[in-house]
Amino acid sequence: MDISPPLTPAVLPAPLPAIPPSMESRSDETLPQVNPSMCSAKTAVVPMVYVPVETPVWIKGYSSPLSARCVENYLNDTLTMTYVNRIDEGGFSKISAWQGPDGHIYAVKIIDSKHREKTSMKGELKALPLRHPNIVRTYGVVCQADKQFHVVTEDTLGATKADEVGIAAIVTELVPGKDVMELRIRDELPDNLETYLSIVIQTCKALTYLHQECQLVHFDVKEENIMYDKETGAAKLIDLSFLRSSSDESFTAGVIGTYKALSPELIQTIRDGKRMVNDPSVDIWAVGSLLMSLLTSSHSPAQFNKAGTSFFPNFVPSKTDRIIIEQRILNFAKTRPNLKKLLIKSKIYNEKILKIKDILDLTVNLLSEKPEQRYSIDQVVKQLEEISVRLPVPPGKMN
Numbered sequence: 028m029d030i031s032p033p034l035t036p037a038v039l040p041a042p043l044p045a046i047p048p049s050m051e052s053r054s055d056e057t058l059p060q061v062n063p064s065m066c067s068a069k070t071a072v073v074p075m076v077y078v079p080v081e082t083p084v085w086i087k088g089y090s091s092p093l094s095a096r097c098v099e100n101y102l103n104d105t106l107t108m109t110y111v112n113r114i115d116e117g118g119f120s121k122i123s124a125w126q127g128p129d130g131h132i133y134a135v136k137i138i139d140s141k142h143r144e145k146t147s148m149k150g151e152l153k154a155l156p157l158r159h160p161n162i163v164r165t166y167g168v169v170c171q172a173d174k175q176f177h178v179v180t181e182d183t184l185g186a187t188k189a190d191e192v193g194i195a196a197i198v199t200e201l202v203p204g205k206d207v208m209e210l211r212i213r214d215e216l217p218d219n220l221e222t223y224l225s226i227v228i229q230t231c232k233a234l235t236y237l238h239q240e241c242q243l244v245h246f247d248v249k250e251e252n253i254m255y256d257k258e259t260g261a262a263k264l265i266d267l268s269f270l271r272s273s274s275d276e277s278f279t280a281g282v283i284g285t286y287k288a289l290s291p292e293l294i295q296t297i298r299d300g301k302r303m304v305n306d307p308s309v310d311i312w313a314v315g316s317l318l319m320s321l322l323t324s325s326h327s328p329a330q331f332n333k334a335g336t337s338f339f340p341n342f343v344p345s346k347t348d349r350i351i352i353e354q355r356i357l358n359f360a361k362t363r364p365n366l367k368k369l370l371i372k373s374k375i376y377n378e379k380i381l382k383i384k385d386i387l388d389l390t391v392n393l394l395s396e397k398p399e400q401r402y403s404i405d406q407v408v409k410q411l412e413e414i415s416v417r418l419p420v421p422p423g424k425m426n
């Protein structure tokens with residue numbers, strides 16, 4: 028994944044929104060100013076009231092089915108952006124670096140046309156007002172309505188009726204580094220507790236902001252969705268397509284997030300055909316799964332069978348495998364805490380990590396079967412930071 032360094036920032040003309048002072052990781056950024064209207068539990072995080080825009084940025088003339096090529100043309104012709112290079116390809120999208128008219132390099136995720144339907148998650152729209160040093164900044168969402176594209180920015184969000192648009196592309200900050208899964212696959216992730224704790228603490232800080240200030244649930248916390256820059260040590264949460272309001276009860280059952288990190292209550296809800304659980308505790312389970320995976324070199328609850336051995340690689344599972352994964356997660360969740368601890372310990376090969384007992388207790392708590400038994404996100408940050416300061420200082424870092 029070759030990412031060009033950011034170019035000199037400048038002012039980006041309309042229709043893209045305001046430009047960051049720098050494309051570099053801004054881990055020193057002060058905590059964001061939160062719009063009070065975003066943060067009330069009772070108020071929707073994103074105003075979805077439809078107010079027609081006076082001068083919407085529409086483009087006409089593209090005929091159905093508005094393929095990825097049409098989106099690229101729109102980025103080129105209307106947003107005057109230039110393709111730079113490919114970053115990654117997901118199941119439903121392609122992520123590439125594009126240069127804006129201001130010279131800045133952005134990450135643009137183009138969604139496949141068949142996944143652009145009106146029922147898609149639209150979490151990206153909720154992401155527009157978010158400001159946090161550990162969350163990827165979303166600048167613009169290219170929406171498709173009536174066979175036309177237009178860009179929704181934070182400023183025009185109130186004029187967008189989410190039910191009436193499909194999301195064609197998302198323009199975000201280009202985050203330096205690589206995702207944690209890729210680092211692991213390339214064997215570039217330092218195998219030490221300091222690095223793991225730092226990644227998880229930063230992820231949890233992002234989640235504290237989402238859960239407690241914005242009443243949002245991420246729903247897809249996993250290694251692939253956390254970017255880590257080894258140079259600066261900064262970690263950022265990406266892939267905000269499943270963002271949901273924790274007060275939103277209007278969803279029906281269906282899979283949300285990734286199989287391997289599904290919480291047991293979510294699996295049960297899906298199986299029972301009941302309404303979705305929009306509780307932040309599903310993210311806490313996912314953090315437990317992430318922590319377990321980091322500590323054990325990729326063994327998460329989804330990979331444990333009854334004998335405690337693992338064999339599932341990380342992949343998009345078939346229907347049969349999904350059922351197996353679900354059952355494994357449910358079985359793991361039901362396992363007694365002491366046995367969970369033993370199972371996790373049996374997969375930790377790093378002697379130094381094994382000596383830090385608190386981290387195992389914390390992981391087991393996050394993977395509690397009952398959501399109410401899991402710590403809240405700020406408690407997780409506190410515990411992780413306490414563990415972090417108690418870690419022995421590596422000889423090279425002593426004065």
Ligand SMILES: Nc1ncnc2c1ncn2[C@@H]1O[C@H](COP(=O)(O)OP(=O)(O)O)[C@@H](O)[C@H]1O
Pocket residue numbers: 114115116117118119120122134136163199200201202203205206209251252254265266267
């Ligand atoms: N803003 C970004 N900056 C740099 N790399 C990114 C960015 N967004 C995504 N990526 C890379 O592309 C991969 C897939 O992106 P993601 O948004 O997670 O899509 P998907 O829906 O396919 O999971 C990520 O795992 C990461 O490696």
Ligand SMILES: [Mg+2]
Pocket residue numbers: 251252266
């Ligand atoms: Mg992803």
